[in-house]
Amino acid sequence: MLQLNEILMLSSGMFVLGLIGFLTRKNMILMFLAVELMLAAVAINFVAFGSRLGLQQGQLFAVLILTVASCEAAIGLALVVAMYKRKSTLDISQWDSLHEVEPPKLAESGEVEDDNIHDYPTLAPAGLAPNAQSTVKGGSRAANEKA
Amino acid sequence: MIYLFAALLTLFGIGFITFKQPVYSALSFTAIVLVACVLFVLSNSPFLAAATMVVYAGATIIVFLFVLMFAQRSKLQSYDVNLNRPILTCFVGGGLLGLLISGIRSMNIAPTEELASSKVADLGKLMYSDYLWTVELAGLLLLVATIAAIVIAQETKSDSMAKFEELVKTRAEGRAPNGSNS
Numbered sequence: 001m002l003q004l005n006e007i008l009m010l011s012s013g014m015f016v017l018g019l020i021g022f023l024t025r026k027n028m029i030l031m032f033l034a035v036e037l038m039l040a041a042v043a044i045n046f047v048a049f050g051s052r053l054g055l056q057q058g059q060l061f062a063v064l065i066l067t068v069a070s071c072e073a074a075i076g077l078a079l080v081v082a083m084y085k086r087k088s089t090l091d092i093s094q095w096d097s098l099h100e101v102e103p104p105k106l107a108e109s110g111e112v113e114d115d116n117i118h119d120y121p122t123l124a125p126a127g128l129a130p131n132a133q134s135t136v137k138g139g140s141r142a143a144n145e146k147a
Numbered sequence: 148m149i150y151l152f153a154a155l156l157t158l159f160g161i162g163f164i165t166f167k168q169p170v171y172s173a174l175s176f177t178a179i180v181l182v183a184c185v186l187f188v189l190s191n192s193p194f195l196a197a198a199t200m201v202v203y204a205g206a207t208i209i210v211f212l213f214v215l216m217f218a219q220r221s222k223l224q225s226y227d228v229n230l231n232r233p234i235l236t237c238f239v240g241g242g243l244l245g246l247l248i249s250g251i252r253s254m255n256i257a258p259t260e261e262l263a264s265s266k267v268a269d270l271g272k273l274m275y276s277d278y279l280w281t282v283e284l285a286g287l288l289l290l291v292a293t294i295a296a297i298v299i300a301q302e303t304k305s306d307s308m309a310k311f312e313e314l315v316k317t318r319a320e321g322r323a324p325n326g327s328n329s
Contacts, residue, residue, distance in 0.1 A: 002148060002149060002152075002186075002189050003256070004256050005251050005252070005254060005256050006148075006149040007186060007189070007190060008251045009149070009153075009247075009248050009251055010149065010152050010153060010156060010186060011186070012244060012247035012248065012251065013153065013156055013157075013160075013244060014156060014160075014179065014183065015247075016240045016241075016243055016244040016247070017156065017160035017163065017164070017179070017240075019239075019240050019243065020160075020164055020236050020237060020239075020240040021160075021163055021164045023231065023232075023236040023239070023240075024164060024230040024231050024232070024233050024236050025164070025172075025230065025231070026226035026227070026229065026230070026231055027169050027224075027226055027227055029169065029173075029211055029214055029215055029218070030169055030172050030173070032211070033163075033172070033173060033176045033211060034163075036176075036203070036207065037163075037176065037179060037180075040179075040180060040183050040199070040203065041183075043183075043195075043199075044183055044186050044187065044190075047186075047187055047190045047192050047195060048186075048190045050190075050192075051190040051191040051192060052256075056269055056270050056273045057273070058192075059192045059194070059195050059270050060270070060273060060274060060278055060281075062187075062192070062195050063195065063198065063274070063285075064281065064285055066195075066198060066199065066202055066203075067285040067288060067289060068285075068288070069202075069203075069207070070202055070206070070207060070289070070292075071288055071289055071291075071292035072292075073207050073210065073211070074210075074292050074293060074295075074296040075292055075295050075296050075299065077210060077211065077214050077296070077300075078295070078296035078297075078299040078300040079299055080214060081214060081217070081299075081300045082299055082300060084217075084218050089224070089226070090218050090224070090226065091224070091225075091226035092226070093226070
């Protein structure tokens, strides 16, 4: 049989493994698994103390931790699936700058630029030779697009 | 006996952190959970060991594996191969582990006397008498989480993104005749 302090040492080792896994892995799913590992390590602590004191409440706490962990897994995986549909990668570093899709650009004066100024590039219509004016315009538009 | 468990944990933990294939990492996670189940049994709680085995090693890991397979590519991805600052993180983790173990060692715990092994029936009585509302609350939490997971996973694109793309499309169509005029 293991003594209480030995079980505590083992569970802290498990917790640290989960911590290292969470900090080093870049795959979002494996990061979630590392968090689950940390939760399981904490549940071991509850059970060990409850068993040492002869109380059932430790096991009850561990059951609740199990419940919360499965809730977290469900919601976390749903989020991962939603994020994977967006960028089709599981890389966490792709999501380090969560901002709006197209933040409103600031003009020189600091005013928010009017939406209608945005000029999207258009192709010259087929069948007609584009005149000089439209090619110049198209060039400037291409430059805008690059910027 | 502690050395056996420590060796198993270290082995599977290193596997969990360093395997390049995410599926192998998930399987070594399962092995770690099984070690935790043995620890539960040694702490006089067989019910919790069974529940953990069913919930973690059964349901949770299967769902994680489903998502892994869903997102699986034929080639290894760079984010699976490269670790994020492994040496620094190992120092931090080792420091934390040393701190925890030294704290546990300095605790003055009398050796455990043999307790009568707890019955599952006692835990059940406790759960459904004194802590009935807690259990109900946990069930409610599970229900809410299920609904939330369904709603989140269904929504492929946020409304703003869809609106933005529609706007681009309509504008591109609206601009095309203007370009032909000029």
